[in-house]
Amino acid sequence: MNDNKKNNLFSWINSKIIKRNKIDLNKCKIQNKINTKDFKKLDNENNIKMNFFFKLKESLKKTKNFFGDGISRIFSLKHIDNALFEELEDTMILSDIGVNTTEKIIQGLISDTHRQVLKNPKEVYFLLQERMHLILKKVEKPLLISNQIPFVILVVGVNGTGKTTTALKLAKKYKLDKKSVMLAAADTFRAAAIEQLQILGKKHDIPVIAQISGADPAAVAFDALKSAISKKIDVLIIDTAGRLHNKQHLLEELKKIIRVMKKLNVSAPHEIVLVIDACNGQNTIKQTEMFHKSLNLTGLIITKLDGTAKGGVIFALSDQFSIPIRYIGTGEKSTDLLAFNSSDFINSIFHNIK
Numbered sequence: 001m002n003d004n005k006k007n008n009l010f011s012w013i014n015s016k017i018i019k020r021n022k023i024d025l026n027k028c029k030i031q032n033k034i035n036t037k038d039f040k041k042l043d044n045e046n047n048i049k050m051n052f053f054f055k056l057k058e059s060l061k062k063t064k065n066f067f068g069d070g071i072s073r074i075f076s077l078k079h080i081d082n083a084l085f086e087e088l089e090d091t092m093i094l095s096d097i098g099v100n101t102t103e104k105i106i107q108g109l110i111s112d113t114h115r116q117v118l119k120n121p122k123e124v125y126f127l128l129q130e131r132m133h134l135i136l137k138k139v140e141k142p143l144l145i146s147n148q149i150p151f152v153i154l155v156v157g158v159n160g161t162g163k164t165t166t167a168l169k170l171a172k173k174y175k176l177d178k179k180s181v182m183l184a185a186a187d188t189f190r191a192a193a194i195e196q197l198q199i200l201g202k203k204h205d206i207p208v209i210a211q212i213s214g215a216d217p218a219a220v221a222f223d224a225l226k227s228a229i230s231k232k233i234d235v236l237i238i239d240t241a242g243r244l245h246n247k248q249h250l251l252e253e254l255k256k257i258i259r260v261m262k263k264l265n266v267s268a269p270h271e272i273v274l275v276i277d278a279c280n281g282q283n284t285i286k287q288t289e290m291f292h293k294s295l296n297l298t299g300l301i302i303t304k305l306d307g308t309a310k311g312g313v314i315f316a317l318s319d320q321f322s323i324p325i326r327y328i329g330t331g332e333k334s335t336d337l338l339a340f341n342s343s344d345f346i347n348s349i350f351h352n353i354k
Contacts, residue, residue: 105128
């Protein structure tokens with residue numbers, strides 16, 4: 001790695017967010033193509049994006065304190081030798097990055113270090129950031145709502161991951177984007193889940209299709225899709241019951257929901273998103289494997305990153321499955337759902353060592 005690249009890599013990551021959010025505003029100001037009202041609108045949008053970034057940094061504080069502090073300490077105090085890479089490997093595994101992904105990163109890092117004849121540990125530190133950023137970059141694929149009306153999102157996952165809350169957050173997000181939204185309470189095994197979604201839907205003025213507790217989840221999904229089609233709803237979000245990933249008969253019920261919906265719309269659902277609790281660490285790998293094998297997942301939403309110091313599991317998930325990470329949850333509020341951005345994530349967990 002040349003000196004210019006080494007010195008500017010971190011600052012590039014750190015400034016990228018600000019630059020990309022201000023560039024349109026600066027161009028418009030130079031070309032005098034918008035009025036004062038438009039300036040204020042762009043300034044407000046820029047402030048929102050910056051607030052999202054700082055919200056992400058705050059939610060990843062525990063991970064940065066555990067992983068970021070440990071990594072920066074290693075590269076600040078050590079020479080480039082076997083002990084450095086061994087300590088780095090231990091820290092990464094303890095951060096839930098996973099054995100296989102960690103070994104892949106370490107071996108690549110050792111190879112690059114020898115090939116480039118690097119002498120300064122900080123040069124290896126920047127290489128590490130590059131390698132980890134590339135892992136996340138390949139799953140940075142925003143969820144785009146197509147012209148399919150309704151666009152159907154099936155929300156799945158095990159109990160306790162925050163599926164119902166996430167379904168509401170998605171609904172609120174799309175409503176703020178000026179889309180008509182409908183929720184379906186297909187978690188019929190828990191009366192509390194139905195009630196929760198109905199209360200939240202009423203609070204945010206979002207219609208909820210529900211039946212009595214114990215009803216057939218597939219019937220709820222069918223009724224919801226039929227209603228969404230007749231009312232020309234833009235987005236239908238279906239909340240499902242928590243499935244144990246190792247209980248195949250429960251996963252079969254999710255397949256039934258999909259089969260029933262296809263009777264009304266052969267392309268539905270358009271998105272099958274697995275909600276994952278980051279606090280579950282390496283157990284999320286097995287969950288993802290089983291759900292993906294049964295349902296062919298199209299996206300992931302990682303929740304509760306603010307509640308764990310081991311957010312490194314996101315690297316293991318990205319490396320092993322390459323399933324797009326659509327959003328990450330950063331808190332309990334209905335607006336605490338951020339579109340995943342790999343550069344923002346890396347910048348939030350690494351320190352800027354000099």
